[in-house]
Amino acid sequence: MSHHNVTLINPQWVLTLEEGGLLIDHCVVIDADKIIAISPVDNAIQKYPHAKKVDLPGQMLMPGFINCHGHSAMNLFKGMADDLPLMTWLEQHIWPAEGKWVDPEFVRDGCKLAISEMLKSGTTCFSDMYFFPEVVSEVAVAMNMRAICYGPILDFPTPYGSGPDEYFTKILAAHDTFKHHSLIDIGFGPHAPYTVGDESLKKVRMLSDQLNMPIQIHLHETEFEVNDAVENTNKRPCLRLDELDFWGPDVQAVHVTQLNAQDKDTLSKKGVHVIHCPESNLKLASGFCPVFELQSSEINVALGTDGAASNNDLDMISEMHTTALLGKAVSKNAAALPALDVVKMATINGAIALGKEDQIGSIKVGKQADLISIDFSDISCAPMYDPISHLVYSASRHQVDHVWVAGHLQVKNKTLCHVNPAQLMEMAQQWADKISSKQ
Ligand SMILES: [Zn+2]
Numbered sequence: 425m426s427h428h429n430v431t432l433i434n435p436q437w438v439l440t441l442e443e444g445g446l447l448i449d450h451c452v453v454i455d456a457d458k459i460i461a462i463s464p465v466d467n468a469i470q471k472y473p474h475a476k477k478v479d480l481p482g483q484m485l486m487p488g489f490i491n492c493h494g495h496s497a498m499n500l501f502k503g504m505a506d507d508l509p510l511m512t513w514l515e516q517h518i519w520p521a522e523g524k525w526v527d528p529e530f531v532r533d534g535c536k537l538a539i540s541e542m543l544k545s546g547t548t549c550f551s552d553m554y555f556f557p558e559v560v561s562e563v564a565v566a567m568n569m570r571a572i573c574y575g576p577i578l579d580f581p582t583p584y585g586s587g588p589d590e591y592f593t594k595i596l597a598a599h600d601t602f603k604h605h606s607l608i609d610i611g612f613g614p615h616a617p618y619t620v621g622d623e624s625l626k627k628v629r630m631l632s633d634q635l636n637m638p639i640q641i642h643l644h645e646t647e648f649e650v651n652d653a654v655e656n657t658n659k660r661p662c663l664r665l666d667e668l669d670f671w672g673p674d675v676q677a678v679h680v681t682q683l684n685a686q687d688k689d690t691l692s693k694k695g696v697h698v699i700h701c702p703e704s705n706l707k708l709a710s711g712f713c714p715v716f717e718l719q720s721s722e723i724n725v726a727l728g729t730d731g732a733a734s735n736n737d738l739d740m741i742s743e744m745h746t747t748a749l750l751g752k753a754v755s756k757n758a759a760a761l762p763a764l765d766v767v768k769m770a771t772i773n774g775a776i777a778l779g780k781e782d783q784i785g786s787i788k789v790g791k792q793a794d795l796i797s798i799d800f801s802d803i804s805c806a807p808m809y810d811p812i813s814h815l816v817y818s819a820s821r822h823q824v825d826h827v828w829v830a831g832h833l834q835v836k837n838k839t840l841c842h843v844n845p846a847q848l849m850e851m852a853q854q855w856a857d858k859i860s861s862k863q
Contacts, residue, residue: 429455429456429831430453430454430455430460430472430474430475430476431453431454431455431475431476431477431478431831432451432452432453432468432469432472432475432476432477432478433451433452433453433454433478433480433485433795433797433826434451434465434468434477434478434479434480435452435480435481435483435484435485435797436448436480436481436482436483436484436800437483437484437485437811438450438452438462438484438485438486438787439484439485439486439487439767439787439811439812440462440486440487440786440787440788441486441487441767441768441771441772441785441786441787442786442787442788446484446811446812447462449464449465450462450463450464450465451463451464451465451468451469452485452787452795453468453472453475454793454795454828454831455831456831457606457792457793457830457831457832458790458791458792458793458831459787459788459789459790459791459792459793459795460789461789462787462788462789478826480797480799480825480826481801482799482800482801483797483798483799483800483801483825483826484797484798484800484811484815485787485795485796485797486767486771486787486795486796486797486798486815487548487771487772487784487785487786487787487794487795487796488546488547488548488549488771488784488794488795488796488827488828488829489545489546489547489548489549489740489741489770489771489774489796490547490548490549490550490551490726490770490771490774490775490778490784490785491542491547491549491550491551491727491728491729491738491740491774492550492551492676492699492726492727492728492774492777492778493551493553493640493676493678493699493701493728493729493730494538494550494551494552494553494728494729494730494731494732494738495552495553495554495730495731495733496531496534496535496538496539496550496552496554496560496731497526497530497531497533497534497535497538497554497555497556497560498518498534498554498731498732498733499534499535499537499538499541499731499732499738499852500525500530500533500534500537500852500855500856500859501518501521501731501732501733501859502732502733502736503736504517504521504733504856504859504860505517505518505521505733506707506736509709510646510708510709510710513708513734518733521859522555522582522583523582523583525855525859526555526556526582526583526584527556527583528556528559530855531554531555531556531559531560532559532562532563533851533852533855534855535552535559535560535563535564536563536567536843536848536851537848537851537852538550538732538738539563539564539567539569540567540840540843540845540848541732541737541738542569542738543567543569543827543829543834543835543840543843544821544824544827544835544838544840545737545738545739545740545741545821545824546740546741546796546798546821546824546827547738547740548569548570548784548794548795548796548827548828548829548834549569549570549571549572549774549775549778549780549784549794549829550569550570550571550572551571551572551573551574551640551676551699551728551778552571552572552573552574553574553576553613553615553640554573554576554613555576555582555583555584556584557573557574557575557576557595557598557610557613558573558594558597558598558601558602560573561573561598561601561602561605561608561610564607564608565602565605565607565608567842567843568607568829568830568832568834568842569607569829569834570607570608570784570792570794570829570830571607571608571609572608572609572610572611572638572778572780573598573608573609573610573611574610574611574612574613574638574639574640575591575594575595575598575610575611575612575613576591576613576614576615577591577592577595577612577613577614577615577620577624577628578591578614578615578619578620579619579620579621579624580619588623588624588627592627592631595610595612596631596635598610599635599637606830607829607830609637609638609778609780610637611632611637611638611639611640612628612631612632612637612638612639612640613639613640613641614628614639614641615641615642616641616642616643616645616649616661617641617643617649617653617661617664617665618649618652618653618661620641622664622668625665625668625670626668626669626670628670629668629669629670629672632674636674637674638674638675638676638778638779639672639674639675639676640675640676640678640699641665641675641676641677641678642677642678642679643661643662643665643677643678643679643680644660644661644662644677644679644680644681644682644683644687645678645679645681645705645710645711646681646682646710646711647681647682647711649661649682650682660682660684660686660687662677662686662687662690662691663686663687663690666690666694671690671691671694671696672694672695672696673694673695673696673697673779674779675694675696675697676696676697676698676699676726676777676778677691677696677697677698677699678698678699678701678728678730679699679700679701679704679705679710679713680698680700680713680718681705681710681711681712681713682711683713683714683717683718688717688718688721688723689721691718691721691723692721692722692723696723697723697724697725697726697776697777698713698718698723698724698725698726699725699726699727699728699777700713700715700725700726700727700728700747700769701727701728701729701730701735701743702727702743702746702747702750703729703730703735703742703743703746704729704730704731704734704735706746706750707734707735707736708734712750712754713754714754714755715747715750715751715754715755715760715761716751716754716755716757716760716761717755719761719765724773724776724777725769725773726769726770726773726774726776726777726778727740727743727744727747727769727770727773727774728743729743739821740770740821741815741816741819741820741821741824742820742821743770744766744767744769744770744815744816745816745817747761747766747769748761748762748763748766748816748817751766763810763812763813763815763816763817764812766816767812767815767816771785771786772785772786773785792830792831793828793830793831794828794829794830795826795827795828796824796826796827796828796835797824797825797826797827798811798815798819798823798824798825799823799824799825799838800814800819800823802819802823804818804819804820804823805818805819805823822838823838824838825837825838
């Protein structure tokens with residue numbers, strides 16, 4: 425037996441998110457793209473004497489973060505238009521800029537920037553809803569990043585195509601191209617109930633059933649969206665989609681700041697996953713997702729950053745921090761959303777939402793080696809009682825020290841291994857100069 429690909433990772437703590445809690449004096453052993461052992465340090469060294477050893481004193485090894493909702497390419501609009509009411513922001517800034525600038529080059533460059541930011545802050549899998557999902561997938565493959573790319577469905581023309589027919593054709597082609605690629609899944613991203621009609625939604629459901637493709641949709645992002653729908657159709661969007669037989673355990677509903685008893689019942693019965701994006705909701709004053717209430721109804725809740733234009737970062741550690749604080753405030757219950765629950769929302773719950781819990785989301789033998797380490801040897805994290813508490817309440821993304829995706833080392837000693845940051849920043853600035861000179 426040859427062990428030339430075997431790496432033995434030896435941190436101070438291992439947070440598996442499986443049974444057994446926080447381990448000390450344990451190694452995680454990886455071979456190529458998989459986790460092959462979790463065992464006491466001495467045993468591991470004995471069993472794999474020729475393995476490459478990575479010592480991480482003062483650090484906690486854990487599963488990589490899973491960012492369940494975003495629009496990566498929008499990273500190039502980061503900071504372009506802030507502090508505006510939602511509709512002004514969308515109608516006067518974001519949509520015109522997208523109409524003018526979004527093409528495969530824009531998406532390619534925006535994704536490179538976004539994936540670099542995500543890797544550096546410990547995200548090892550992201551979900552993306554944007555135009556040109558085939559380009560997003562290509563960039564993810566080139567950078568060895570795991571991604572689920574939801575091709576957009578809307579009832580009107582966009583830079584991606586003339587309407588639903590063309591979107592469906594292109595998304596199915598992308599699905600065909602990437603169906604055997606282990607890092608990539610292609611799904612359907614019907615934008616929202618107010619931008620997609622019944623016929624397209626039924627078609628999404630039918631194709632998704634035939635091809636086993638996941639679905640992601642923005643749902644009940646604001647009170648306005650729900651009131652407007654009730655005025656026009658006499659139905660809340662959640663109910664309208666239920667009557668179309670749209671909901672199922674392969675669907676992720678993003679935002680859900682508006683929830684009545686019937687919505688909750690529907691989402692729970694149909695096994696729909698909710699993706700919570702607290703910082704985007706706060707910045708756009710969209711409303712508050714009742715996370716504690718959802719969890720009490722056995723609805724799986726995972727986390728997303730949303731696009732950089734409404735956050736403005738892709739930082740899952742700060743997203744966890746906001747989730748915990750906001751979840752307590754909204755439920756008026758300081759015991760709601762304890763640190764460990766929030767860490768699960770950023771990892772294993774995300775894997776469950778994306779239908780990938782057999783591959784990622786926890787440290788378990790046989791699962792993919794999507795691993796990160798957090799360096800707690802920092803003043804912000806002294807003294808140490810509980811690393812899980814520090815991760816959510818005290819640490820920052822700058823403490824992400826090592827990152828592996830499918831066993832491939834992406835960040836070493838807090839530095840990106842395969843990206844030249846100076847080049848990347850120059851590219852991004854060129855886009856900003858071009859975009860601001862033509863606004
Ligand atoms: Zn979004």
